Amino acid sequence: MRRLWSRVVVLSLTVLVFSTCPLTAALPVYVTFWFDTEDFILSEADDAAMRLAEMFAARGVQATFKIVGEKARVLEERGRDDVIAALAKNDIAYHSTDHSVHPTPSEYCRDLTWHEGVSEFTRREGPGLRTLRKVFGVNASCYGQPGGSWTPQSYAALRAFDIPLYLDETSHVNVNDRPFWYCGMLNILRLGDAVIRTGWTDEEVKQACEKFDRVHKKLLGEGGGIISIYYHPCEFVHREFWDGVNFARGANPPRSQWKRPPVKSPQEQEQAFGAFEAFLDHIVRHPDTRLVTAREIPSLYPDRVYSRPLTRRDVQMIAEAFGKELSYVDLGGKIASAAEGLLALAETVAKADSSSATDEISLEFACGPASATQRFVTEGTYSPTAIREASQELLDIVHQNTQMPSVVWVAGKPVRPEDFAVTLAHVVASGGLSGDVPLRRGELAAKKHVADDSARLWGWVIFPEGFRAPHMMEVAKLQAWTIKPAVLRRP
Ligand SMILES: [Zn+2]
Structure with missing residues (x-):
């Protein structure tokens, strides 16, 4: 009987604890x-x-x-x-x-x-x-x-x-x-x-x-x-x-x-x-x-960039942020990586003035480029059509490969994705394609989150003496396009 009574007490306390859980949770x-x-x-x-x-x-x-x-x-x-x-x-x-x-x-x-x-x-x-x-x-x-x-x-x-x-x-x-x-x-x-x-x-x-x-x-x-x-x-x-x-x-x-x-x-x-x-x-x-x-x-840690479309305001924030630094962008409650930012800008530019233009942009995931192109142009001015076509081609490649290309071809010229990203950012931040577009230079600031090759990085006692991996860490830095903080789910 005493045991039964104590069980009732425990049960009541359990109900009490769970009923107060939302406060502590x-x-x-x-x-x-x-x-x-x-x-x-x-x-x-x-x-x-x-x-x-x-x-x-x-x-x-x-x-x-x-x-x-x-x-x-x-x-x-x-x-x-x-x-x-x-x-x-x-x-x-x-x-x-x-x-x-x-x-x-x-x-x-x-x-x-x-x-x-x-x-x-x-x-x-x-x-x-x-x-x-x-x-x-x-x-x-x-x-x-x-x-x-x-x-x-x-x-x-x-x-x-x-x-x-x-x-x-x-x-x-x-x-x-x-x-x-x-x-x-x-x-x-x-x-x-x-x-x-x-x-x-x-x-x-x-x-x-x-x-x-x-x-x-x-x-x-x-x-x-x-x-x-x-x-x-x-x-x-x-x-x-x-x-x-x-x-x-x-x-x-x-x-x-x-x-x-x-x-x-x-x-x-x-x-x-x-x-x-x-x-x-x-x-x-x-x-x-x-x-x-x-x-x-x-x-x-849900990635809200994929759970609902980006808005025009989100894309505008990305464009303005890329004007200062090419890295991840905090959109308030969700964060876009540099790659996601670039794809959002490309979608905006590719679809502008077309019948498929919408206020919402749904992203597809892409890994960073597999390699860094060695041959690229650093200047030039390109027509709105060339920029629009290059944006669409970038989206097509990502759709097919689930990976960013190492080079973006603009009017037959090889352009680094970094340069293309800040060029598109300037286009969007200034209200869209309204004339010839000068190519801008960009560097992927998000690379700072990937370590440089060093002896200290490979200090594990199992590695052969003097082990280093400079090429592999360069490959790793290309994936910095995808880096961003993870946001904890709010109750
Ligand atoms: Zn282990």
Whole structure:
């Protein structure tokens, strides 16, 4: 009877909590926990993954496990149905076919063109994803690269894999240390102070909880946001990473020579799990906090540029913004990338004065150009017809290729897309095509969000000594046409 009465009380309280939810839900701070589940050598790491997966399930919440294809394969081979079942209570994501076995993605994409890199990433990383899908029965919710082995070409391949989110922590591309769009994919790639981890001592847990409270408060002040927390199951049980002891500095021993990394003592392992559990409980109990998996994150950041047409006023704002800087444009509640801005301007100019002219413009997505043209004109004056035809041709190419061309042909002359964009912006800002149009020069300011090649960028211990990728980072900068901040959905 007492038990029944207490259930009534709990039920009433639950109703009360949910009925007040709209007030607290107005400003949530989302927290995403993710585990790079990659060590396919140390079998103790299998048990660590299971223990962490159950830790979340026991609290009625989920983490995201980014699993390496080879790891999924060995779990099955070792008969670890218990580990697979525990992981499946959480969100399943992808972390490459073989992780640190050379060549890793940056190594094999380094000197490839855009299209070659997309094909090669698909060829090498497709098999691991198929293993993952077979073992867990779902597609991956997101991808993140092994270590620092990032490549721009991965994005087009991931879109074709039907993976909508890139979730990791690296400095290759960054927009204000917050979520952003790049190549048509949502990225949680560099969150600055919103990346929080705890060490294994009680003092470190205390500091991490205090940092969580500080950042949580700051994000509430920003109108909500997301905190990223990541670990590797193997780091709870090892003293050294499995790949560091086998594949560091380009080493690539055959499977028969792979070494087991040294493991922690049972007491040290318990300390690590205990510390993490205390940190997790602090967050789970924190008010105005909601744990989300990678599978839920895309719905938090809808891209409103595609959900409803752009208006004439939007296009006018883009034209004026491009006059100052060729980059993404904040239209208030939705943000257009430089590529989307260019296509909106082209549509406006192509359709002006025609029977199909409308007040609304629906955009088609386009990747940035595959290459930078080496031969182009930098000046000249062009007729309204030539500008209009070039605008329509640009739209036709994008419609056919889902990619911006490297060159826009205007009256038979090769023009850089940057120059064409600011030329169109001037046309639209000044009221439309009313006479001959002088070509203007533009530079893609959004490129500043993509890192320059440097030794520091490739500091991952697995890379061969002195690894650099200047060509690949130039390919990456061409995709800066698609960069823009992601806007959190308002309740
Ligand atoms: Zn990893």
